Amino acid sequence: MTGRPAMDLLAVEGLAKSYGGVGAVRGVSFALAPGEVLALIGPNGAGKSTCFNMLNGQIRPDAGRIRLAGTDVTGMAPRRMAGLGVARSFQIAATFGSMTVRENVQAACLVHAGGMARPFGRADRRFRPEAERWLDHVGLLAQADRPAAELAYGDVKRLELAMALSGAPRLLLMDEPTAGMAPKERHGLMRATVDHARRNGIGLMFTEHDMDIVFTHADRVLVLSRGRLIAAGRPEAVREDPDVRATYLGGGLTFAAAPGRTEAVS
Amino acid sequence: MDFVFAQFLTGLAGAASLFLVASGLSIIFGVTRVVNFAHGAFAMLGAYVAYTLTARFSGPFGFWGGILGASVLVALFGAVIEMALLRRLYRAPELFQLLATFGLTLVFEDLVVLVWGPDDLLGPRAPGLAGAVELFGQAVPSYDLLLIALGPIAFGLLWLLFHRTRFGVLVRAATQDREMVAALGVDGRWLFTAVFTLGVFMAAFGGAVQLPRDAVNHTIDLRLIVDVFVVVVIGGLGSVGGAFVASVLVSELDAFGILVLPGVSLVLVFVVMALVLVVRPFGLFGRAEAPSRAVPEPGRKPPAPLSAPARLAVAALVAATATVPLWAGDYLVTVGSEILIVAIFAASLQFIMSAGAMVSFGHAAYFGLGAYGAALAVKLLGLPMLPALACGMLLALAGAALFGWFCVRLSGVYFAMLTLAFAQIAWSVAFGWTGVTGGDNGLLGLWPDGWAASPRAFFWLCLAAAAASVALIRALVFSPFGLGLRAVRDSALRAEALGLGRAPVQWAAFALAGTVAGLAGGLFVFLKGSVFPDSLGIGTSVDGLVMVLLGGIGTVSGGVVGAVVYKALSVWLISQTDHSKLALGLVILALVLLFPAGLGGLASRLAPRRRRAAAPAVHPAVGVGGAP
Amino acid sequence: MTALLAAEGLNGWYGRAQVLFGMGVTVGPGEVVALLGRNGAGKSTTFKAIAGLLDRREGRVAFAGEDVSRLPTPALVRRGLAYVPEDRRIFADLTVEENLSVGRQPARAGSAAWTPERLFALFPNLAEMRRRRGGAMSGGEQQMLSIARSLMGNPRLVLLDEPSEGLAPKIVEDLALAILELKREGLGILLSEQNLHFARLISDRAVVIDRGHARLSATMAEIADDAEACAAYLAV
Incomplete structure (x- = not known):
């Protein structure tokens, strides 16, 4: 993990967005290499979601530039970004609730293959093996026939991941990917995703409030506070950064991978 | 110039009544999420009761006491309706309350005829305000000046109520999250009743104050409800301030449109509404709404194509239906053809409503375009029936593609209102372009070709068309395109992120549904031998909605069942009683109360249940009401 | 001492799916009890069942010794039960003060009423x-x-559903301090948690729930x- 590849997958310069005169994101710059795992952390309301939504085109930036493998994609619509290999999951997981779990992934495969416009033939017979392979990959195969709306919250997150991965993305953005999961599930899912990303050269960027996940799985960590990057670097360095501790990490009583952890049960 | 000023004042005076009624609708919708179709009927009731009271008690006290007393009486009646009827329906699927309030409207229309007779009634002048005031050399009725003052006063009082009282804060809170309000200890049932009563009071008051200006009759409810929908949508749903501005805008457009372009004044308001919605998809002062209840009810099976035995059963049913002309008389066969035609119409509407969550209040536009397209192809081009039907479908496709392009930019209630606006525009054209369409007299003498002239042959043609249409729509729903349509309905956000845009998919579906509706319209022309502007009217659109909701919006083709039941019932009732609206309204209310998931929902409830997965893990947000 | 809350034999359903199977929990005054379990184990459902927010529920809920099983939610709130949902559900268009006023209930005899101040x-x-405006505030x-807002109802018992979810570590620490302050005031608190570190900081006892059953009940430590148990039921 020494020496960054010459070509960045994602290069962001001076990204900014304000709402009603209040700067939500103010001049954020960073880069991400293929196969690299980058965590974006910061207090609630620091601009993480806004930042994320600009990266896949959900929100148009006021200023700044986003380059994907050298191509300027600033302000491009999400569906065009998807075509260029940007996949994402949402903070509040978004799936197709009225369909079965399998149909959700089949729909994703159909979109990626450009076959969604066909007005004939049975959709539930298309991409069935592919869909089941991805469901198996995220551990959802046993629930393939259930309506997606009935899934437990953690499983909805898995389904989102399966849909995102089925398009063989180059860049995967995950907004709080493990929220609502038990600790072991969290690490299991993250490990599998990170392995997959490294093997396939996918750039992976995620936001997360579980510091144990962040410090265990990220190659690098960006810390956002009031719209600005206040720290960036390797997890150990960021964890000991006094600024980061003051604005975000606190005394470290609520997670295991905390700096200078003290046992404190009142 | 002076005349313009006087006309401006007339417009302002009209705005007062419109604002009163519209603010009531907006308040009710905001809290209860009920699109109260009966709101115009409540305003009409207010006017009728005020007519009776002001006739009995004279003098200023009698007049104003009568107006206020009528409003209070109707509001109390509204409270009873809320407690007896709507309260049972808040948990029913969205728009089901629309069906119930539509049923109420039918009941009210017939009831007022029974009580007050079918003729126009002229109310008394307001005591002391019967004259006119000279302003800039123009006589302005004094009563108009009073109304002009009444609008802002009512607005101010409502503002104070909502921002300076705890009741108002509770109402605003409930507008956003009624379940959380209940979780904080506020009895939601009481709040809903209070809000509904307030809204009905505003409607009745708005209707009653018009008494000295306009004659009352039993058809003003529909005219009013359309006007008020327009106002509320232009202003932004749930925004009382928006309703105020929009009511002035609409009323002035009315006042000046008549002067400038008498022929198209009807269209003008709708064109403005369409423009506003295209520029501001949530009205002037409205805000984007989170899609409500996008989550299907827990336990509902994802739709799937019919199994082999079910296909056989459907084929047997179609074959059995085909034997009808062999044993039934001509009258029954003709009624059967009509039922099959409306079934096609309902199926086309259900396609966009169920698979696309596009609830159209103006689907009649494409039925009517198909009808006029076919009729004009015969009249102007002298084409035989089948090519004429094709022409009708083409015209419907063109109309649906044009209107749909604008409509799919919106969603929810705003989508519904824009479709209504376009349908009203189409209706105005058919009504006003007498040279081509014959206007109100319609086009006559349009009969099928010889081979289909017998009722029996025409029935078979309709059956073939209906079977083919329903089969085609079902195939579409389960095709990749249909999966895409359901995908953008379930989560436009997810679909976009995957690379599937919402608007193009919905546009294609809308155009397709319009084309199929056009086929129904064309067949209808040859069944009746004529076409009238009614075929594009709001009545036809609402019929379609009722059929789909009755059939079950959660089903793929329950609308067909709804169409058969609804059409057969209304034909039978019209033959049995003079008060068919009353009877039909009561039947709708009974159906709504007995089967709150539609007839199709009933069928799926009776069907054998699938064995459930062993681990009853449930997404916590799917629970009661779900996350906002 | 009578328990503030004693729920036993709770069965609960979402639609046709049964989610709770004989769930039970008790909380005393000034006691903080953590309901621990994985997602989908039935924590939120237990809260909704107690607060009368489930469409279909069986079992017995006693509040301060009174059987309240059949009471609707507003009546429970008037007796001193507060429910803070997982997703917070702030009224986005109302100001902070207006949000508080929605929660207001009459003062309770024998204890100081909560005021905005x-x-x-x-x-x-x-x-x-x-x-x-509520909508312009951050998650924390x-x-x-x-x-x-729920304290404005002058509750004796507060149900906190996943209070630390999605919050920055520093905010979670502030939250822990506030909860301990409420405990000192004598309030009973039942909270559901996935963050064991946070639960450990503030809880006296814990109940472990799995697939709708109460599996364990013991002191937090x-x-x-x-x-x-942690591995089996909490997947730690």
């Missing part, structure tokens, strides 16, 4: 933004407001040290 002292962040501020 007292709440602003407990949550100093909120004091600076009385007139701010919304969580504080959601708790403050005992459960946190029971590696086997």
Whole structure:
């Protein structure tokens, strides 16, 4: 993990967005290499979601530039970004609730293959093996026939991941990917995703409030506070950064991978 | 110039009544999420009761006491309706309350005829305000000046109520999250009743104050409800301030449109509404709404194509239906053809409503375009029936593609209102372009070709068309395109992120549904031998909605069942009683109360249940009401 | 001492799916009890069942010795039960002060009523933004407001559903302090948690729920040290 590849997958310069005169994101710059795992952390309301939504085109930036493998994609619509290999999951997981779990992934495969416009033939017979392979990959195969709306919250997150991965993305953005999961599930899912990303050269960027996940799985960590990057670097360095501790990490009583952890049960 | 000023004042005076009624609708919708179709009927009731009271008690006290007393009486009646009827329906699927309030409207229309007779009634002048005031050399009725003052006063009082009282804060809170309000200890049932009563009071008051200006009759409810929908949508749903501005805008457009372009004044308001919605998809002062209840009810099976035995059963049913002309008389066969035609119409509407969550209040536009397209192809081009039907479908496709392009930019209630606006525009054209369409007299003498002239042959043609249409729509729903349509309905956000845009998919579906509706319209022309502007009217659109909701919006083709039941019932009732609206309204209310998931929902409830997965893990947000 | 809350034999359903199977929990005054379990184990459903927010429920719920099983939610709130939902559900268009006023209930005899001023002292962040719209607040501020709003009902028992979810570590620590302050006031608190570290900081006892059944009930320390139980039911 020494020496960054010459070509960045994602290069962001001076990204900014304000709402009603209040700067939500103010001049954020960073880069991400293929196969690299980058965590974006910061207090609630620091601009993480806004930042994320600009990266896949959900929100148009006021200023700044986003380059994907050298191509300027600033302000491009999400569906065009998807075509260029940007996949994402949402903070509040978004799936197709009225369909079965399998149909959700089949729909994703159909979109990626450009076959969604066909007005004939049975959709539930298309991409069935592919869909089941991805469901198996995220551990959802046993629930393939259930309506997606009935899934437990953690499983909805898995389904989102399966849909995102089925398009063989180059860049995967995950907004709080493990929220609502038990600790072991969290690490299991993250490990599998990170392995997959490294093997396939996918750039992976995620936001997360579980510091144990962040410090265990990220190659690098960006810390956002009031719209600005206040720290960036390797997890150990960021964890000991006094600024980061003051604005975000606190005394470290609520997670295991905390700096200078003290046992404190009142 | 002076005349313009006087006309401006007339417009302002009209705005007062419109604002009163519209603010009531907006308040009710905001809290209860009920699109109260009966709101115009409540305003009409207010006017009728005020007519009776002001006739009995004279003098200023009698007049104003009568107006206020009528409003209070109707509001109390509204409270009873809320407690007896709507309260049972808040948990029913969205728009089901629309069906119930539509049923109420039918009941009210017939009831007022029974009580007050079918003729126009002229109310008394307001005591002391019967004259006119000279302003800039123009006589302005004094009563108009009073109304002009009444609008802002009512607005101010409502503002104070909502921002300076705890009741108002509770109402605003409930507008956003009624379940959380209940979780904080506020009895939601009481709040809903209070809000509904307030809204009905505003409607009745708005209707009653018009008494000295306009004659009352039993058809003003529909005219009013359309006007008020327009106002509320232009202003932004749930925004009382928006309703105020929009009511002035609409009323002035009315006042000046008549002067400038008498022929198209009807269209003008709708064109403005369409423009506003295209520029501001949530009205002037409205805000984007989170899609409500996008989550299907827990336990509902994802739709799937019919199994082999079910296909056989459907084929047997179609074959059995085909034997009808062999044993039934001509009258029954003709009624059967009509039922099959409306079934096609309902199926086309259900396609966009169920698979696309596009609830159209103006689907009649494409039925009517198909009808006029076919009729004009015969009249102007002298084409035989089948090519004429094709022409009708083409015209419907063109109309649906044009209107749909604008409509799919919106969603929810705003989508519904824009479709209504376009349908009203189409209706105005058919009504006003007498040279081509014959206007109100319609086009006559349009009969099928010889081979289909017998009722029996025409029935078979309709059956073939209906079977083919329903089969085609079902195939579409389960095709990749249909999966895409359901995908953008379930989560436009997810679909976009995957690379599937919402608007193009919905546009294609809308155009397709319009084309199929056009086929129904064309067949209808040859069944009746004529076409009238009614075929594009709001009545036809609402019929379609009722059929789909009755059939079950959660089903793929329950609308067909709804169409058969609804059409057969209304034909039978019209033959049995003079008060068919009353009877039909009561039947709708009974159906709504007995089967709150539609007839199709009933069928799926009776069907054998699938064995459930062993681990009853449930997404916590799917629970009661779900996350906002 | 009578328990403030004693729920037993709770069965609960979502639609046709049964989610709770004989669930039970008790909370005394001044006691903090953590309901631990994985997602989908039935924590939120237990809360909704207690608060009368489930469409279909069986079992017995006693509040301060009175059987309240059949009471609707508003009546429970008037007796002193507060429910803070997982997703906070702030009224986005209302100001902080208006949000608080929605939660207001009459004062309870024998204890000082919560006022906006007292709440602003407990949550100093909120004091600076009385007139701010709820929708313009960050997640952490919304969580504080959601708790403050429920305190306006002068509760004796507060149900906190996943209070630390999605909050920055520093905010979670502030939250822990506020909860301990409420405990000192004598309130009973039942909270559901996935963050074992946070639960350990503030809880006296814990109940472990799995697939709708109460599997374990013991002191917080005992459960946190029971590696086997943690692995089996909490997937730690």
